[in-house]
Amino acid sequence: MGKTRPGGRTARTKEVVFEAVAALIAERGYGNIAMTDIAERAGVAATSLYRRWGDVRVLVLEVAVEELMRERPLPDTGSLRGDLIAWGRSIAAGLASRDGSSFFRALIATTMPAGEYESARLATLAPRSKQISTMLARARERGEKTPSTSEVLDHLLAPLYVRALFGSPADEAFAETLVERLLAR
Amino acid sequence: MGKTRPGGRTARTKEVVFEAVAALIAERGYGNIAMTDIAERAGVAATSLYRRWGDVRVLVLEVAVEELMRERPLPDTGSLRGDLIAWGRSIAAGLASRDGSSFFRALIATTMPAGEYESARLATLAPRSKQISTMLARARERGEKTPSTSEVLDHLLAPLYVRALFGSPADEAFAETLVERLLAR
Structure with a gap:
């Protein structure tokens, strides 16, 4: 103060x-x-x-990323499964909300073509990657078997994003299905 | 004539x-x-x-979808693995090209928020879903075990799209990795 x-x-x-x-x-x-x-x-x-x-x-783009990250603190449930489900559900719920949908569309619309402002474009997913890495590091410390950060991006975040863009908004149960599939490997 | x-x-x-x-x-x-x-x-x-x-x-949006579908005929290699790899590689190559990238960005930018022109929005992925269904139906006729259309959309197309948007463009080898993972289940 x-x-x-x-x-x-x-x-x-x-x-x-x-x-x-x-x-x-x-x-x-x-x-x-x-x-x-x-x-x-x-x-x-x-x-x-x-x-x-x-x-x-x-x-x-910067504002959209910041607004989209303005949400509940990163879950810390004691298991990777619990963390990823809570995280995925929260993202799905955000994308389905009016504000979350506006900021996500702003983010998509302003994402640069390859080559232009490359660093701004590549930084778009950085906050999400960092969250994933934190959850995975905690899981490894507990001795859990973990997927890679890219696998979480490709098989949990990407389907949620693509459904938000083109499909009916993904519901929270779908996020849970994706996590079960990711961890079943 | x-x-x-x-x-x-x-x-x-x-x-x-x-x-x-x-x-x-x-x-x-x-x-x-x-x-x-x-x-x-x-x-x-x-x-x-x-x-x-x-x-x-x-x-x-209609023009972008048509241009993005203007590509090699649907692969018919005799196995689902071969078909999906050829299909995924072709999509990855398209998204990495200058024209393909322009039309993909046009598609993304004009995709409507939920509620507006809902049918145009939901129709965006329809040509891709139809291609997937055709490949899966042929595989089932050959007696192959197949994933669902949604699984191919969520775990092959979605990662290619999200990488094209935010990452370095997905290369063709990555498409193959995704297919192997999808079929290994």
Whole structure:
């Protein structure tokens, strides 16, 4: 409380900008947001937004990733099966919600083609990979047999994402089925 | 040859419109295409495009799906393993190509949120589901043990799609790994 953080002003500006972007996504969807809209809403100069993020899609992508990660703490149930089921259910529920669906579509729409802003694109799944690695490391410490991080991405997260995009939203029971299949190997 | 098709004029108009949309996607990417641009390029009235497709995203989505399906004929190698590997490799190669990547991104960007144009959205994966069903039916006739269509969608197509979106493009060897894993169960 009252502790000054280094870079406090920069951090506060980022917070104001992120709030403006999140509000614009919720209001208009992801398609129609220009850097100037964000600048106006946040009360900052568009030039400084361009200097920091380069492209409006990079900024929208960062906000979408942050909003999608804003959820219950990482489950720690005492077993990998329990952790992955709780984690998968929470993602499925998020993708099925109105806000979660808006931010997920913003993320998809602003993900860059290969070659453009490559690091922003590859960073999209980084927070999810980190969560998976944490759960797997805890399981290994308990002596459990674990799949790899890629296997969890490919066979739990990918089906949830593709169903959210093209199918009826995945329900939580489907997340559980995917985990049972992953661990049955 | 010279055979008149019923609805020939409608089919020809559709062809001209689809060519215009495909050219615009290749030139500009998926983001900046308006119904009026398509009307101008195709030489048809924008009102008739709206009457037939309702929303520019529905039209772009249909064209993207058609372009993505424009590929080698469905493999028929004599085994499900061979068919799925050839099919998966061909999809991975397509997603890694410049054109394939443009049309895939157009497809993703125009896929509707749940509730809007629901049938267009759910139809996106229909051509892929149909291909899978054909390969599985042939395998069952040969007496092979087969996974379900959903399992092929969730564990072969979904990882290829999610890697194309967020990762380094999936290479053809990865498609083969996914097939081996799917059939090892």
